[in-house]
Amino acid sequence: MISDDELAERLRAGDEKALRTAYERHGAAVLYLAQRLLSNRADAEDVTQLTFVAAWAGRDTFDPQRGTMLAWLLGIARRKAIDRIRSAVRDDRVTATVRAQVAPPEEPERPERIVDRLVVADELGRLPAEQRRTLELAFFDDLTHPQIAAVTGLPLGTVKSHIRRGLANLRRRWEVDGAAFGSRSAGASRAL
Amino acid sequence: MQHLDPDRLVLLALSEETEGPGESGHLNECAVCRHELDALRTVADLGAESEDLRDLPAPPEHIWRRVEDGISGETPAAAPLERSVRTRRTRSRWLTPVLAATAAAILAVAGTVTVDRFVRRAPAETVTARATLAPLPRVPGAAAGSVQVLSDGAMRIDVRNLPLTTGFHEVWLIDPDDPTKMVALGNLPDRPVTVLPVPPGIDMNRYRLVDVSDEPHDGDAAHSGRSLLRGTLTY
Numbered sequence: 001m002i003s004d005d006e007l008a009e010r011l012r013a014g015d016e017k018a019l020r021t022a023y024e025r026h027g028a029a030v031l032y033l034a035q036r037l038l039s040n041r042a043d044a045e046d047v048t049q050l051t052f053v054a055a056w057a058g059r060d061t062f063d064p065q066r067g068t069m070l071a072w073l074l075g076i077a078r079r080k081a082i083d084r085i086r087s088a089v090r091d092d093r094v095t096a097t098v099r100a101q102v103a104p105p106e107e108p109e110r111p112e113r114i115v116d117r118l119v120v121a122d123e124l125g126r127l128p129a130e131q132r133r134t135l136e137l138a139f140f141d142d143l144t145h146p147q148i149a150a151v152t153g154l155p156l157g158t159v160k161s162h163i164r165r166g167l168a169n170l171r172r173r174w175e176v177d178g179a180a181f182g183s184r185s186a187g188a189s190r191a192l
Numbered sequence: 193m194q195h196l197d198p199d200r201l202v203l204l205a206l207s208e209e210t211e212g213p214g215e216s217g218h219l220n221e222c223a224v225c226r227h228e229l230d231a232l233r234t235v236a237d238l239g240a241e242s243e244d245l246r247d248l249p250a251p252p253e254h255i256w257r258r259v260e261d262g263i264s265g266e267t268p269a270a271a272p273l274e275r276s277v278r279t280r281r282t283r284s285r286w287l288t289p290v291l292a293a294t295a296a297a298i299l300a301v302a303g304t305v306t307v308d309r310f311v312r313r314a315p316a317e318t319v320t321a322r323a324t325l326a327p328l329p330r331v332p333g334a335a336a337g338s339v340q341v342l343s344d345g346a347m348r349i350d351v352r353n354l355p356l357t358t359g360f361h362e363v364w365l366i367d368p369d370d371p372t373k374m375v376a377l378g379n380l381p382d383r384p385v386t387v388l389p390v391p392p393g394i395d396m397n398r399y400r401l402v403d404v405s406d407e408p409h410d411g412d413a414a415h416s417g418r419s420l421l422r423g424t425l426t427y
Contacts (some may be wrong), residue, residue, distance in 0.1 A: 027251025052263035083410040087358040121242035139240040164202050171235045
């Protein structure tokens, strides 16, 4: 698997295959974010398309030093989705009185939280296999350290250090790429 | 002051164990440990929430095909598009004789029209250039338009069957030799014929590509990248 840096270089050089690789690698996350923000499949697909077209047009603005490609793409997608929500709100104002009768949908999740989760999920997938496995048992199966040691057959001390290092890796990625810190990774590409 | 042990912070962040009284006291006092625990807790929560994201379905091929369509045209955007510029140049070299012939034909017709108009109308109505607007690949084929540049600097635009928009339609003049260079002329109200003033001093030989775009109401004055119709002005 080629690295983000290499992919960025090929993208900047105008290699359409690099965009295809980015789509295969991150298209699902972009579509997921769009769908969560727009709760409408057709709009989410539009936003996904717009995101990759904008990424292509603005490929010069991606800087691997500032964040990963996933964070950059999610930043674009988030803005495209918000643009779409705003214009939909404007259109809806006319029919607002009618819609006010209908119970409001449940409080939508903040886009930052969804972006953070996608970034952490991506990093989890990149961890060394044993680190990932122990963290997954802790996160998804809610197992304690001794239970994880029993399930995996690893010594308790190893489980401990896997979890501590794994969490530290996730945290570093979240701090670099997460939406809470997103101004660093998303700022430069506002024009997209 | 003795900070909490890193392994201990991990256990607390994962809620595997709860704080002892001494630890609670320390966390109340110590901003460093509190910050560490908060960060680890957030990351652990995000990790726990990420279970559904492990096996997201592969992104659909039909969206990719639309991406390909979207990047194949000469999308005017902030960044230079070396590829499309190159394609355009090649094409325009190839098209030059054809365009010259067309231009000559149009000049002949325009000449007739001009004479006609001088006789019957005010001279301000003289047409100095015109373009036929054709839909871009992703736009419904019925969309079309025509443009006339009048000698008083106004541009008359006639569009039909534009796809509906949640934003508005905007008219641009683009330099086809450098699609990053463009001038916004104004937006199209919802009626078939619009007259927009062309800012004085614009070199219409250079900015000869007329573009109608679909713009969202995002407060961003730049071109959205979604072009609907295009045509080149001929004189």
